Amino acid sequence: MEEINSTFKLLEKTLPDYETRPQQIKMAGEVYRTFLNKEKIIVEAGTGVGKSFAYLIPAILTKNKTIVSTASIALQDQLVNKDLSFLQKALPLKFSYAILKGKNNYLCLKREKEFSELSTDFMKFRQWTIETKTGDKDELSYVPEFWSKVCGDSDDCNVVKCPYYKDCYYYKHYRSLYKKDILVINHHLLAFDLLSDFNLLPFHEQLVIDEAHQIEDVISHVLGNVLTHSRITWLLYRLRSLKISVDHIFEAVDSFFKRREIPQHAFYPIPEDIIDELINIHSVLSLNNVMERLDSYNEEELNDELSDKIQTTKKYVASLEFTINEFIEQNDRNKVYFVTGNKGKIELKSNLIESDKHFLTLERGFESLVMTSATLATGGSFFFFKQRLGIRDFKEMLIGSPFNYSKQTLLYVDRGLPPPDKENNDIFMKESLKVIENLIKASKGRALVLFTSYKHLDYAAEHISIDYPFKSQGKMPPSHMINWFKKTPNSVLLATATFWQGIDIKGEDLSLVIIVKIPFGSPGDPVYDERCKRLGDRWFSDLALPSAILMLRQGFGRLIRSSSDYGVVAILDSRLLTSSYGKIILSSLPDLKISHDISEVEKFFYQHK
Template sequence: MIDIEEVLGPDGILAKSVEGFAYRPEQEAMAKAVTETIEQGGVLISEAGTGTGKTFAYLVPALVSGQKVIVSTGTKNLQDQLFHRDLPLVRDALAVPADVALLKGRSNYLCIHRMETTLLEGRLRSKEMVGQLMTIKSWSGRTKSGDIAELNDIPEDAQIWPYVTSTTDNCIGQECSDYSTCHLVEARRLAQEADVVVINHHLLCADFALKEEGFGELLPGADCFIVDEAHQLPEVASNFFGVTLSGRQLLELAKDTETEYHREAGDLKEITEKTASLSKTVRDLRLVFGLDLRRGAWKEISADHRIMGTLEKLDGELQGLADLLEAIQGRGKGLDSCLARCQQMQEVLTSIRNDEESDDIRWFETHRQSFRLNRTPLDISGMFQAQMERHPGSWIFTSATLAVGERFDHFQPQLGLASAATARWDSPFDYPNQALWFVPRGMPDPRSGDGYTEAIVEIASEVVKASKGRAFLLFTSHRALRLAADLLESKLDYPLLVQGSAPKAKLLDEFRSLGNAVLLGTASFWEGVDVRGEALSCVVIDKLPFSSPGDPVLQARIDALRKRGGNPFMEFQVPQAVIALKQGVGRLIRDVTDRGVLVICDPRLLKRGYGHTFLDSMPPMARTRDIADVQRFFDDEIADTA
């Protein structure tokens, strides 16, 4: 390992070779702590405030360590940023010969077999999908990685993607005729050979939970695991250690079985009759859940004879299809794969329907055209610890939002990290001078319901006029966002950008380029969004981001804490909301030259006893309750630039 000061110090390698690099003592201190953990082993939990430069603080030690390092981050966008921008920058500056690789989940790679099958079938539902398929076919001859992120012209949520990518359910692995040219196989091979591999939490947990056959060769060879955006990991891990069955999975099984039947058999018409019957039962099940979109505990439907009866019928349909596929087993690799999927789905359905003795949380959720049945572990700390012991390298967990106040008591127990070393570094930004925190007077209690969003719109209109647009309005619910968007349409003279009206990346690009826009967003805009400079000078947050008390997983955890004699609100709900609020607040000041106003409309922040927990966790901004101070703040900005 090299001297960290020689790299990250005021006269270090990065200061001399990276444009815009600024020395930060907090970054250097974090890099030294990461270096020590990598060299000596063990577990480090570290919070690095916005602007610390935590990415460089862990990439420098990772690249010079000579070890096999896995870097796991929260989203595909952050993966791409790490791999395409940050890693090359640091590696080139250090002139180290480390091989680096990017590995995403299988649904991010073109599946040649499924694309060719879709082309042959010619049964797409719209001209738009046909056009998209032709674009993908043309691109398939040029791409080296097969990463569908290269195709910017096709939206992330386009209906064509499931037809040209694979899942663990429908991939036939080494039996596939296109296996030798498979983009996913090549990406995994490069990852196994690389010194530093960038993955995401979903892949990390998929391997941990042994849900991705063929991926398990990567992690056992690693010496060090760096988990960025670690505050997201407990929820991702909970989902992966549980089981899920969705209507989409079932319909895809029926469709794929019919396709493979026509390709590989064709002489047992009962199979197509059974796939049609299975599809109808799946659609019937969605209908009996009702029209509302909801998430609920299993007990909400366990006494509903129509739902329970349809679930029993679904089990029978899966059994009937499995019996037919067993009768022609060996006729084709595709049909054999469908048989295995059918049996596995029936096992999952049985485990969810009949798991009354377990502590696991059984719940359901409905979407417009589909549903999901879930079984989620109540506590994953033991399981996560067991997996860490199977991978006994050094572990670094980091994020800008892991602590509540100055303590990690909320994060550590969730993953069983009680004995880990911990460290915090505050943001180097000059918050008292760069930012103003405004809590308006006279706001109604958000729990009163009627009139709260209207009151937010009134105060936000005043603030946005003072800031001349350049604002994020962040909401805790889609309902409040839609209402606010309707009300603001006639109140503001600035461009209004609303989540859902275009892809997230497009909205952000438009926000940056316009320079005076107002963007309304919910959860996905609270974190992982980086808008530097004057384009974002105001963040308005509608209320403290407590999770919905009706969420079945949250409710089960609350009940379990209460049974143990704990205080669920102060021990779980408040800390969760503090971390979410810190993420939202973190959108405002992204650089040493940024200035801005934070508006938190929720009066509970100052009126409730738990408010101090939020206050103690926020950056040290100047505070006011007077709108005139907000107007003066922006007037001063105009005077400074005059």
């Protein structure tokens, strides 16, 4: 692996702050061999290994076309604008790269022309449409509410037959991708490529799936379905513009989706009365008659724009017909069908229960595959991860973190609080808040508090009493919250969901991570509940516990992001000490000192002044 070693030595000379990490070079060597031998491998790379360079450099050295898939657009941007940009300047190797996002991230020229709204926001938006060269919504300082009506939509896209195809922002960018060496995408696009029988991405040689612990749920989501108020009303407005009578349908559609009782949480199965009303909506829409009416247009007499409008509308009608029938029949045993609420309207959704067969199809679509994350193993084994995705015959590699957790970190586990089970939940919410306040006082702010439910998060945000500035999730976009946190001294973030993973805050800005409860899956989540039900007596050992361990490790990993960082991770769930599974969870964390006394937390921070 001389090429790997010499390339990393070059980085040492080029990058002043670069630290030689044997773990990184070891991973890079194995990834390089995997690519050369057209094999497949799972690599857990602990926090600080520098896994992005450890797979990007081998990809560059092989000179083969590589797809890199990560969990979010924010991480895509980081790989492109930070990592690949640096490597292109630092290495004497010629290579090209690009980023690709879904169509809904780009302005659609046709749909923007069809849309009109006399508002200040729209006038401001129109000015952007005149000036933009890319049509990428990330150029906007805000995302307008009407974005979904003017962005690209696969159901309303006629590709090369569209009169705007030549100037289309998405396809203009897409046509340039075939010449690129490395293409950075997100997991949703990877799943849509699978859904399209591998006709979406421009090449399928080498694949890297970073943040691979999230791929199962993304496949489950993308290969599911959704029926919303906006999806139907968009079609009604389109049909009205084609002089097809639909005004009598709006009231029935509004009545169906804007019900008196909007669910606070997802629930399943879908009640029979909702299915009966959906059957009625299906009848009122009379999509077969709509299709006949659209077929009656004489193509030869239409101009290009009207012809495209007819063709894409037919495509949209067919897609909607399929979706409505799926929710009426609910005959796919590998899907769970459920109802949820969003902005005062119900939505019907379906997700895959098991993603293993679809993942098998995905991995067979590429010549070589690297799956990596900081958290893939439980108890030092990839058994759970492989079982969930049906993985066989992959090489395996477990690389620990280069950080010295025993010196850099203190683990505080509270043993005085009641266990946060159903019987004690309200008491736990109140009493844990006092502990959170005392811990934040000890750290002088600089804290991320991770909750497992919005109910507990909202309670804490309303009742917390601290001398430091704080914000709670939901008040602003996540990226804005993180920027606020970095710029505001001694600040505190109260968060849940997305903040458990993918947050990278180096230095003293973040010195305390509080994990309020062990992050077991939420009862009431239809997909999780159905997975548990199918496992029978094994639901806890085969799903609930290993899932919680991986999420806990993700939360733990938010704290130490460099060899100079220090801080405290506090877990307020006493079940870590009293339950039979507590030792299993603790053994999955790095070897470090454990304390049960807040005075020791105060002492730790005093010593690291």
